[in-house]
Amino acid sequence: MVTKVMQIILSPVLALIVGVFFLGLARKIMARIHWRYGPPLVQPVIDMIRLFYQKSVSHGRMFDLGIILSLAGSIVVVLILPFGQMCPLSSSGGLLVILYIMLLAPLGLALSGGQGANPNISIGISRKLILSLGYEVPLLLVLLAVMTRYKTISIVEVVNAQQSTGWSIISWPLFLSGLSYFLILPAILGIRPFDVSSAPQEISSGAMVEYGGKYLALVTIEHAFALFISIALFVNLFLGGAANPIIFFAKMLVVFVLGLFIHAVFPRFRIEQAIKYLWKWPTLLAFLGLIITLAIRS
Amino acid sequence: MSLELVLIAAFGGALLTYFLGKTSAKVRNFLAVAISLVLVVFVAYLYGKPLEKTFYFGFFDLGLVLRLNMLSWFFAITIAVVGTLSIIFSLSYIRAREKNDFYFLMMLLVNAAMLGIVLAGDLVSFYIFWEIMSWSAFLLISYNRGPALAAGMKYIIMSVIGSLCFLVGMLSLYVSFDTLNISQIASAITSASSGYILFILTSFGITFGIKNAVLPFHTWLPDAHSEAPAPFSAVLSGVLIKMGTYGFLLILYVIVGLKLFLGLGSGIFSFHSVLCLLGAITILIPTFIAMLQTDAKRLLAWSTVGQAGYIILGIAFGTNLALAGGIFHFFNHSLFKALLFLAVGAVEFRTQTRDLDSLGGLAKKMPVVFIATLVGICALIGVPLTSGFVSKWLIYKTLILEGSPFLAFFALVGTWGTILYSYKLIHNVFLGQLPEKYKDIRKSPFSMQLPMIVLSLAILVFGILPGIPLKVINAIGISFGFESLNVSLWGIASETGTLNTINIFSVVLVAAVLLWLLFRLGAKSVSISQEDSYAAGAHTPADKYHYTVEFYNPLHRMIRPFLRDVIDEFYYWIAASVQRLSDSVRRVYAGDVGYYVMYIILFLAFLIFVQLKWKPW
Numbered sequence: 001m002v003t004k005v006m007q008i009i010l011s012p013v014l015a016l017i018v019g020v021f022f023l024g025l026a027r028k029i030m031a032r033i034h035w036r037y038g039p040p041l042v043q044p045v046i047d048m049i050r051l052f053y054q055k056s057v058s059h060g061r062m063f064d065l066g067i068i069l070s071l072a073g074s075i076v077v078v079l080i081l082p083f084g085q086m087c088p089l090s091s092s093g094g095l096l097v098i099l100y101i102m103l104l105a106p107l108g109l110a111l112s113g114g115q116g117a118n119p120n121i122s123i124g125i126s127r128k129l130i131l132s133l134g135y136e137v138p139l140l141l142v143l144l145a146v147m148t149r150y151k152t153i154s155i156v157e158v159v160n161a162q163q164s165t166g167w168s169i170i171s172w173p174l175f176l177s178g179l180s181y182f183l184i185l186p187a188i189l190g191i192r193p194f195d196v197s198s199a200p201q202e203i204s205s206g207a208m209v210e211y212g213g214k215y216l217a218l219v220t221i222e223h224a225f226a227l228f229i230s231i232a233l234f235v236n237l238f239l240g241g242a243a244n245p246i247i248f249f250a251k252m253l254v255v256f257v258l259g260l261f262i263h264a265v266f267p268r269f270r271i272e273q274a275i276k277y278l279w280k281w282p283t284l285l286a287f288l289g290l291i292i293t294l295a296i297r298s
Numbered sequence: 299m300s301l302e303l304v305l306i307a308a309f310g311g312a313l314l315t316y317f318l319g320k321t322s323a324k325v326r327n328f329l330a331v332a333i334s335l336v337l338v339v340f341v342a343y344l345y346g347k348p349l350e351k352t353f354y355f356g357f358f359d360l361g362l363v364l365r366l367n368m369l370s371w372f373f374a375i376t377i378a379v380v381g382t383l384s385i386i387f388s389l390s391y392i393r394a395r396e397k398n399d400f401y402f403l404m405m406l407l408v409n410a411a412m413l414g415i416v417l418a419g420d421l422v423s424f425y426i427f428w429e430i431m432s433w434s435a436f437l438l439i440s441y442n443r444g445p446a447l448a449a450g451m452k453y454i455i456m457s458v459i460g461s462l463c464f465l466v467g468m469l470s471l472y473v474s475f476d477t478l479n480i481s482q483i484a485s486a487i488t489s490a491s492s493g494y495i496l497f498i499l500t501s502f503g504i505t506f507g508i509k510n511a512v513l514p515f516h517t518w519l520p521d522a523h524s525e526a527p528a529p530f531s532a533v534l535s536g537v538l539i540k541m542g543t544y545g546f547l548l549i550l551y552v553i554v555g556l557k558l559f560l561g562l563g564s565g566i567f568s569f570h571s572v573l574c575l576l577g578a579i580t581i582l583i584p585t586f587i588a589m590l591q592t593d594a595k596r597l598l599a600w601s602t603v604g605q606a607g608y609i610i611l612g613i614a615f616g617t618n619l620a621l622a623g624g625i626f627h628f629f630n631h632s633l634f635k636a637l638l639f640l641a642v643g644a645v646e647f648r649t650q651t652r653d654l655d656s657l658g659g660l661a662k663k664m665p666v667v668f669i670a671t672l673v674g675i676c677a678l679i680g681v682p683l684t685s686g687f688v689s690k691w692l693i694y695k696t697l698i699l700e701g702s703p704f705l706a707f708f709a710l711v712g713t714w715g716t717i718l719y720s721y722k723l724i725h726n727v728f729l730g731q732l733p734e735k736y737k738d739i740r741k742s743p744f745s746m747q748l749p750m751i752v753l754s755l756a757i758l759v760f761g762i763l764p765g766i767p768l769k770v771i772n773a774i775g776i777s778f779g780f781e782s783l784n785v786s787l788w789g790i791a792s793e794t795g796t797l798n799t800i801n802i803f804s805v806v807l808v809a810a811v812l813l814w815l816l817f818r819l820g821a822k823s824v825s826i827s828q829e830d831s832y833a834a835g836a837h838t839p840a841d842k843y844h845y846t847v848e849f850y851n852p853l854h855r856m857i858r859p860f861l862r863d864v865i866d867e868f869y870y871w872i873a874a875s876v877q878r879l880s881d882s883v884r885r886v887y888a889g890d891v892g893y894y895v896m897y898i899i900l901f902l903a904f905l906i907f908v909q910l911k912w913k914p915w
Binding site for chain 2 (some may be wrong): 056057145272
């Protein structure tokens with residue numbers, strides 16, 4: 001019981017540290033690729049503390065509550081996702097629940113932003129929703145292939161099964177699905193070439209435009225959680241999870257740095273181009289992956 | 299307490315309301331609410347008391363039977379509750395219109411007829427109540443006149459076709475088994491051939507498919523739902539189309555039975571998989587059509603078609619989890635779709651429009667309606683902690699574990715499409731900037747807020763404690779011959795994945811409270827007006843500054859070419875051809891005596907010619 005309570009407190013904190021570390025690392029690596037020196041690794045932490053004590057503006061009750069809802073949703077997902085062997089709320093639902101609670105975060109931000117009454121926000125949210133419909137099609141096929149392969153909807157059992165059979169991404173029925181997941185990972189993370197919804201040069205960072213002060217600090221925390229969740233889900237489903245948090249973190253780091261390299265060198269898609277890409281190759285691969293998995297099962 | 303009393307109270311109360319309405323509007327309103335509340339109490343009192351009673355023998359020696367079991371109780375209580383709430387909502391909604399007495403009579407009559415349908419124990423009484431429901435619904439759909447007349451006509455024509463199919467099936471059952479009592483048919487049908495069962499299922503399937511708006515019989519629904527008065531749209535979408543669901547449950551599980559139904563045909567060509575596939579397509583296509591709508595009620599109407607697909611998919615899949623999911627989704631859909639139609643009605647009542655392109659920013663003016671809509675769309679999407687989540691979870695889970703990932707894929711993509719149109723609804727109406735002309739808009743009257751508050755609370759309570767309705771649903775499943783589910787108050791336990799809503803709820807609550815405290819700790823924020831927003835140096839227009847028109851423009855351009863309602867066009871083509879044919883027939887009957895004399899003379903001349911030429915006589 002005590003260990004469980006400890007885990008419930010510890011895992012969001014760990015996830016936050018990892019997420020914020022990734023944010024700092026991203027700026028450093030991007031700078032080095034651009035031949036700059038870049039800010040120190042702890043810069044996001046300094047920024048957040050500073051922002052927290054700065055003046056900010058509010059557009060109404062939903063503007064405040066939306067952010068809180070979104071962060072609360074992210075924390076629940078972190079508690080259900082296995083982090084190494086740490087998964088305090090594993091018995092409350094499986095992959096389907098994760099998939100659905102992952103909705104709370106973008107929904108909260110969309111409601112909060114909607115009240116901001118700025119067309120840039122609305123355009124950003126509209127793009128984000130279209131993009132999410134774009135990547136959910138292959139993502140759902142991939143997740144269905146995983147659940148069909150392991151005959152379970154519990155993510156803990158998927159991780160445990162991989163401990164004995166090896167990583168999903170190199171086991172051949174799920175290879176195509178894993179590849180497809182990796183192809184859509186930049187879209188899930190919202191990094192280039194899929195950063196249409198933030199697009200600072202076109203729509204002034206879209207949904208973020210009205211946030212300042214503590215709002216921006218909280219949204220940055222939410223962003224850190226979102227980074228953690230998307231990558232942790234990939235590691236759990238396809239890279240075999242891990243026996244302890246250190247190895248898990250190492251796997252996440254590799255995936256994230258690979259993603260960053262893509263982010264650093266690609267220009268931005270337009271939204272139609274993004275959808276066309278997402279509904280073509282990743283969907284085709286995921287579809288084939290699901291058919292093969294289904295054929296093997298029966 | 300007997301079942302006749304419920305129906306006498308329902309029908310008699312409707313007529314009494316009408317006649318007393320001629321004397322005083324106050325008495326009429328009071329009576330309408332009182333009668334519907336009495337019906338809720340009656341039905342609630344009958345919980346868990348299985349009854350069966352023949353109340354009339356004289357109809358061609360066929361006993362007219364009323365009976366109550368768990369299935370009909372669950373539907374009856376939903377009908378009574380949603381009916382009551384929409385009548386309370388009507389009080390102020392309809393006041394400024396004319397023919398109020400007629401409106402209340404029809405509302406009460408529809409509710410009474412639906413109660414009659416679920417309490418009917420034989421097919422004749424079922425059919426009589428079914429027709430009363432169809433016709434009074436027709437009168438209510440056309441209540442607004444104008445385009446509503448065409449919508450009502452479309453509805454009643456399709457409804458009559460459905461009724462004819464029902465008659466064919468019913469007569470055929472009577473000829474084969476010499477009885478129309480549902481339980482007697484159910485025991486006799488086990489000896490029938492599978493071809494005959496397929497015929498029965500198809501003819502009843504068309505009837506109930508039309509009412510439940512399963513593709514390809516959905517075309518009446520978007521027009522009817524958007525043109526009807528808002529409180530009736532809530533009844534229409536919430537419970538009236540669910541009479542189709544009840545019919546499917548009745549014919550598939552009560553009459554034909556689980557074993558026969560699943561054994562009909564094999565592989566992909568079985569009745570069961572065809573129905574599942576229809577359900578899946580019914581989820582997918584209307585969801586995408588809903589995204590393109592600009593009329594709030596039309597958007598919700600297409601969403602109703604899509605959600606009905608989940609119910610059919612759950613029911614047709616034929617496992618205990620899927621059936622529980624399907625029936626639970628029927629119940630949830632009744633709650634959240636009634637709520638959403640009432641919310642849109644409340645907005646329309648104040649702004650006189652439901653055009654998604656011209657509204658905006660109403661959240662600050664109508665906070666209760668906004669929160670109700672928020673709860674409604676969360677349940678529609680299936681966000682955890684609303685009841686919509688549990689039912690969808692049950693359906694997905696069983697589809698995945700029983701090895702039908704493609705059906706699950708359709709259902710899940712449908713949900714992601716639902717997010718898009720739900721957000722469009724709430725964003726375009728309640729968020730963004732408030733247009734100048736709605737600056738002085740008042741809050742909704744209390745009689746409109748009350749039903750929305752009740753429905754929102756019900757959605758949240760059944761989302762956190764889904765065990766309450768699942769207990770009843772489990773009893774229904776057992777009566778169909780399924781294995782019992784392991785239901786607790788806050789979820790479902792099984793070896794292949796458990797759900798525990800109370801854990802999720804407590805974590806969200808604790809996290810939200812802590813975050814709120816953290817939020818309060820930060821520097822205080824200043825509240826600013828909606829015009830004071832950051833436009834990155836661009837010029838900001840003075841009045842309308844809200845991005846709503848073609849909200850998903852890039853997506854619209856991509857998907858619109860694929861989303862023509864071909865089926866609707868096909869029906870219209872049939873209607874036009876019939877009209878052309880009748881028109882040419884009409885020319886023959888010109889109504890002028892001279893023409894008829896000419897026809898007679900020509901016919902005689904023809905006979906004489908035949909006689910002279912071939913001499914046959």
